[in-house]
Amino acid sequence: MIYVTSALRWLIGLPLAALALLSITLMAMVLPMKIYNRPGRALLRGLVRLFGGRVRVEGLEQVDPAKGYLFMSNHVSLFDIPVLGGYIPNLARGLQAAEQFNWPIVGWFLRAIGNIPISRKNARASWASMQRAAQIIKNGTSVIILPEGTRTRTGGLSEFKKMPFHFAKMADVPIVPIGLSGLYQFKNRGSWLVRPGLIKVRFGRPIPVEQIAGCKVDELRLLVRERISEMIETP
Numbered sequence: 001m002i003y004v005t006s007a008l009r010w011l012i013g014l015p016l017a018a019l020a021l022l023s024i025t026l027m028a029m030v031l032p033m034k035i036y037n038r039p040g041r042a043l044l045r046g047l048v049r050l051f052g053g054r055v056r057v058e059g060l061e062q063v064d065p066a067k068g069y070l071f072m073s074n075h076v077s078l079f080d081i082p083v084l085g086g087y088i089p090n091l092a093r094g095l096q097a098a099e100q101f102n103w104p105i106v107g108w109f110l111r112a113i114g115n116i117p118i119s120r121k122n123a124r125a126s127w128a129s130m131q132r133a134a135q136i137i138k139n140g141t142s143v144i145i146l147p148e149g150t151r152t153r154t155g156g157l158s159e160f161k162k163m164p165f166h167f168a169k170m171a172d173v174p175i176v177p178i179g180l181s182g183l184y185q186f187k188n189r190g191s192w193l194v195r196p197g198l199i200k201v202r203f204g205r206p207i208p209v210e211q212i213a214g215c216k217v218d219e220l221r222l223l224v225r226e227r228i229s230e231m232i233e234t235p
Helices: 001-029 031-050 081-088 098-102 108-111 124-139 163-171 208-215 217-231
Strands: 053-058 070-073 092-097 116-118 142-145 176-183 197-203
Touching: 001 031, 001 108, 031 053, 031 081, 053 081, 070 081, 070 217, 081 092, 081 176, 092 098, 092 108, 092 124, 092 163, 098 108, 098 116, 116 124, 116 142, 124 142, 124 163, 142 163, 163 208, 163 217, 176 217
Parallel strands: 053 197, 070 142, 070 176, 092 116, 092 142
Antiparallel strands: 176 197
């Protein structure tokens, strides 16, 4: 039965997902970010619900929607982007792998809303992307980074890359760790099957700028990984 229901969800969901992404793309082309951000977030939340996801948000009271943060989350599923984009209350844009910007429709969407491509192979291009993202934060927009760099194959946390934490020290804003649970069971990297169920988004206590400045890059990397690990439920 799961094969039939998953096939039906993709058959119905993919065209509607494409329509939702195109709608947000068009809004981003003609409207200021502060105006289209709210309906855009609503469309992303609707996309998750369409595929059977029931999202529970915890710890949101620790985040000030008017402030700029660096949000860091574990990387679990193809649905990480709509979940984070739909439920982070701040104006926020992602620092994402450059190859994702070449995907049909998704790439147009990412460019239109102002997400920033970062190369995994070109250090100079990566540095330029980090400088651009730092400027975005200084202008009041938060940035989202998934420090594992790629989706987990087991449901547990992979090692965190160092680059996001070099950027964190450059950005000079608090880090908000986010733990995503339930997405591995919902839709994992190794399968096309979608299993509807509960998805938990847990916002951790922000790590203040003073603490970030006092940590070395490796210390900060381990600290954030520990904070996220404490908030996730592994399969």
